[in-house]
Amino acid sequence: MNAFAALADPTRLRIFExxxxxxxxxxxxxxxxxxxxPTISQHLKVLKQAxxxxxxxxxxxRYYAVNQVELEHMQAWLNTMRKQWNTHLDALEHVLEDxxxxxxxxx
Numbered sequence: 054m055n056a057f058a059a060l061a062d063p064t065r066l067r068i069f070e071x072x073x074x075x076x077x078x079x080x081x082x083x084x085x086x087x088x089x090x091p092t093i094s095q096h097l098k099v100l101k102q103a104x105x106x107x108x109x110x111x112x113x114x115r116y117y118a119v120n121q122v123e124l125e126h127m128q129a130w131l132n133t134m135r136k137q138w139n140t141h142l143d144a145l146e147h148v149l150e151d152x153x154x155x156x157x158x159x160x
Contacts, residue, residue, distance in 0.1 A: 055103060056103045059099050059105060060105070062099075068097065071085060072117050072119055076116050076118040078115065079115050080114070082117065100117075105123055106118065106120055
């Protein structure tokens with residue numbers, strides 16, 4: 054699953070936002086939700102498979118942190134999309150301005 058699809062789920066997005074505030078143990082994450090631990094674990098598994106979080110083991114505890122490298126990849130992709138859309142929207146703006154001038158000139 055890609056990162057954007059993983060974050061499309063509202064619960065996973067909330068979990069990710071929580072982890073983005075700083076590394077959290079599974080227990081800390083579970084404590085913030087009304088879901089049972091197995092449900093949260095499934096969401097964490099999806100976030101890990103999407104490479105959005107990293108897991109660190111310390112004894113029996115597991116700590117989750119945001120994978121900054123994946124966030125940088127997402128940001129780069131978003132920047133590319135933003136540039137493409139800005140180029141298209143700028144072109145549309147020029148066409149609309151030309152049409153407006155033509156309409157005013159023919160009146």
